[in-house]
Amino acid sequence: MGTHTAQPQRARLRRYATSYAMLLPFLALFLAFLVWPLANSLFLSFTDFDGITPARLTGLENFGNLLFEDDRFRHALGNTFIYVLASVVIGTLLSLGLALAFSGSSWPHRIMRTIFFLPSVTSSIALMLMWKWIFFPSDVGLANTVVGWLGGSTVQWLATPSLTIPILVLMSVWGGMGYGMVLYVAGLNTIPGEYYEAARIDGATAWQQFRSITLPLLRPVTTYVVVTGLIGAFQIFEAVYIVFRGTNSVGGVLDSGLMIVPYLYDQGFTHFQLGYASAIAWVLFAIIFVISMINLRLGRAMKEL
Amino acid sequence: MTTAPAPTRPRASFDAGEPERDERRRKRRGHLLRLPFYLLALTMIAPFYWMLISVFKTPTELNRHPPSFVPGSPTLNNFYDPDWSATQINPGHLQGVFQRFQVDFGFGRFMFNSLIITIAITVGSLLIASLAAYVIAKHEIKGRRVIFIMIIASMMIPWQTTLIPNYVIMRNLGWLDSYAGYIVPALAKAFVLFFLVQFLQSIPNELIQAARVDGAGEWRIWWQIVLPLLRPALAAMSIFIVLAEWNNFLWPLIIVQSDEMANVPVALARLSSYFGGAQHYGTIMAAGFLASLPTVIFFLVFQRYFTRGIVLSGVKG
Numbered sequence: 139m140g141t142h143t144a145q146p147q148r149a150r151l152r153r154y155a156t157s158y159a160m161l162l163p164f165l166a167l168f169l170a171f172l173v174w175p176l177a178n179s180l181f182l183s184f185t186d187f188d189g190i191t192p193a194r195l196t197g198l199e200n201f202g203n204l205l206f207e208d209d210r211f212r213h214a215l216g217n218t219f220i221y222v223l224a225s226v227v228i229g230t231l232l233s234l235g236l237a238l239a240f241s242g243s244s245w246p247h248r249i250m251r252t253i254f255f256l257p258s259v260t261s262s263i264a265l266m267l268m269w270k271w272i273f274f275p276s277d278v279g280l281a282n283t284v285v286g287w288l289g290g291s292t293v294q295w296l297a298t299p300s301l302t303i304p305i306l307v308l309m310s311v312w313g314g315m316g317y318g319m320v321l322y323v324a325g326l327n328t329i330p331g332e333y334y335e336a337a338r339i340d341g342a343t344a345w346q347q348f349r350s351i352t353l354p355l356l357r358p359v360t361t362y363v364v365v366t367g368l369i370g371a372f373q374i375f376e377a378v379y380i381v382f383r384g385t386n387s388v389g390g391v392l393d394s395g396l397m398i399v400p401y402l403y404d405q406g407f408t409h410f411q412l413g414y415a416s417a418i419a420w421v422l423f424a425i426i427f428v429i430s431m432i433n434l435r436l437g438r439a440m441k442e443l
Numbered sequence: 444m445t446t447a448p449a450p451t452r453p454r455a456s457f458d459a460g461e462p463e464r465d466e467r468r469r470k471r472r473g474h475l476l477r478l479p480f481y482l483l484a485l486t487m488i489a490p491f492y493w494m495l496i497s498v499f500k501t502p503t504e505l506n507r508h509p510p511s512f513v514p515g516s517p518t519l520n521n522f523y524d525p526d527w528s529a530t531q532i533n534p535g536h537l538q539g540v541f542q543r544f545q546v547d548f549g550f551g552r553f554m555f556n557s558l559i560i561t562i563a564i565t566v567g568s569l570l571i572a573s574l575a576a577y578v579i580a581k582h583e584i585k586g587r588r589v590i591f592i593m594i595i596a597s598m599m600i601p602w603q604t605t606l607i608p609n610y611v612i613m614r615n616l617g618w619l620d621s622y623a624g625y626i627v628p629a630l631a632k633a634f635v636l637f638f639l640v641q642f643l644q645s646i647p648n649e650l651i652q653a654a655r656v657d658g659a660g661e662w663r664i665w666w667q668i669v670l671p672l673l674r675p676a677l678a679a680m681s682i683f684i685v686l687a688e689w690n691n692f693l694w695p696l697i698i699v700q701s702d703e704m705a706n707v708p709v710a711l712a713r714l715s716s717y718f719g720g721a722q723h724y725g726t727i728m729a730a731g732f733l734a735s736l737p738t739v740i741f742f743l744v745f746q747r748y749f750t751r752g753i754v755l756s757g758v759k760g
Contacts, residue, residue: 153582153661154584156660156661156662157578157582157584157661158578158584160574160575160577160578160661160662160665161574161575161578161579161590163571163574163575163630164571164572164574164575164631164636165575165590165631167571167627167628167630167631168594168597168631168633170612171605171609171612171627171628171631172597172600172605172631172633173593173597174608175604175605175608175609175612176600176604176605176608178608178611179604179605179606179607179608182607182608189611232483235480236480236483238457239457239476239477239480240477240480250480250481250484252746253484253487253488254484254487255742255749256487256491256739257487258686259686259735259738259739259741259742259749260735260738260739261689261690261707261708261711261731261734261735261738262690262692262708263690263692263707263708263711263712263731263734264494264711264730264731264732264734264735265731267711267715267727267728267730267731268490268491268493268494268728268731269490270715271493271494271497271724271727271728272490272493274721274724276508276721277508277509278505278506278507278508278510278721279510279721280489280490280493280510283508283509283510286509312486312487312490317753320750320753320754321753321754323750324750324753324754344472369601372601373601373603375692375693376692376693379696379712380712380715383716399603399693402603402606403693406606406607406610407610407697412607412611415607416607416608419601419603419604419606419607420604422601422603422604423600423601423604426599426600426601427599427600430599
């Protein structure tokens with residue numbers, strides 16, 4: 139911007155002042171409610187802060203407890219990893235399948251896309267309550283009615299520990315695959331039709347076309363869907379809290395649905411172990427940071443290829 | 444237009460074809476491969492249908508086995524039951540959604556809260572982010588790179604990390620249980636700023652320069668030139684913000700204590716933790732229906748912008 143140099147010093151200073159003034163509202167709020175809390179939470183994670191008495195430094199005790207002593211946390215971590223892996227893998231595959239099936243612009247395809255996208259715009263808590271009602275423990279519920287048709291007997295869906303994670307994965311995949319589908323459809327529509335034409339002339343089968351044209355060209359979309367899926371899945375809270383929370387535990391029967399954020403909530407806001415809960419938050423931070431870094435690395439490596 | 448019956452445009456889908464095969468066989472295979480996904484669509488519709496019919500069932504019907512799949516005597520009592528009374532038991536009658544909470548206007552109060560909060564956060568965050576984005580993208584000032592990198596880096600942070608200190612801040616400011624507690628901490632959204640900066644960088648400087656030459660101040664340039672230029676980006680972002688704020692749950696759960704200040708998701712959660720029996724699910728589903736209605740209508744009206752917004756932010760983000 140060459141005009142700057144021509145301006146007298148004072149006008150430039152005033153422009154500077156205006157620029158900073160325009161930046162100020164965002165920056166002030168950003169510092170007050172993100173940067174400062176972040177630093178504060180790091181500090182609290184090394185203390186025994188309980189929300190009332192002043193925080194006392196306890197060194198690495200919180201992290202030591204979390205990683206080596208606390209069975210509930212280890213359980214939560216294990217549950218979260220299983221849930222994340224299952225929901226992201228199944229969700230991504232179905233998103234891709236849906237996009238391949240309904241990428242057209244004809245009205246049946248558009249209606250299908252709308253149907254699959256609907257959960258993304260429905261109140262998430264309402265959906266959780268809907269599942270709670272579907273998996274009602276007696277035979278008046280929908281799931282048990284279907285089981286009844288198939289000749290089975292009533293299942294205590296939400297009170298059977300081995301069913302907890304599968305149900306959470308089901309809810310996540312059901313609610314999320316339409317969103318991935320939209321991204322994949324956009325990706326598919328950027329692939330030039332000529333590529334397929336050429337492949338067809340060369341005698342490539344449909345499967346070969348999919349393997350050597352569609353999949354590689356969709357790789358950026360896949361990366362995006364997987365990475366955002368991973369980050370979102372690690373932060374699961376509502377499904378556990380609404381559907382599985384019992385009277386004395388957030389994590390459902392035998393903590394079978396205990397995950398990182400529900401455990402953070404439990405420690406922080408039912409037991410008021412705010413220091414300990416901050417340490418849990420930093421473990422979550424570390425996990426998501428690693429995923430972001432792998433993503434950056436992968437992105438760079440792929441550009442160099 | 445060519446007259447030959449053009450074969451369907453080759454594309455990356457189940458219609459992708461093999462050579463030497465006639466169109467008919469290819470189409471048949473496409474349908475065959477699609478079949479499981481049509482069945483999957485049924486499993487999408489069934490839960491919604493179950494939710495919807497429950498809204499119109501009576502308490503007796505909700506407890507019936509086997510359940511009915513068309514409401515026997517459709518009723519609106521799950522919203523408001525005129526025959527229910529707080530003082531005497533009237534068999535077969537329960538409070539509707541609007542009678543469950545001891546606050547003025549019942550559930551309407553929570554819809555109102557959510558509406559106010561969503562609008563305030565959407566408008567407020569877009570205004571302050573567009574101001575900052577204009578400076579970062581178009582002003583040559585010291586430190587803008589550092590600021591921008593800091594904001595990008597912050598996008599990698601799970602927001603739950605700041606949950607506890609922000610709770611303490613709200614408590615110290617006396618903002619628990621207030622609109623301020625909902626709105627103010629939610630205004631500075633890094634991903635919005637990032638997106639707007641990227642969008643502005645792709646816009647040439649000429650218009651802004653011309654306005655400067657004409658003597659327009661920076662604030663006026665922002666209001667009269669930058670904001671209109673940003674309109675598509677603002678539309679895309681507002682969709683994300685509206686959906687996220689309307690459905691926001693964990694933060695309100697922590698800062699809200701009274702019934703008066705609950706937003707819709709918190710009210711829904713409370714509704715279901717107070718009442719658990721099958722007969723109550725008519726009311727609970729009615730509340731869920733009301734909670735979903737605004738965003739679903741918003742989606743159906745602006746459907747085109749939704750997909751475009753998702754794709755745009757996905758491509759750039």
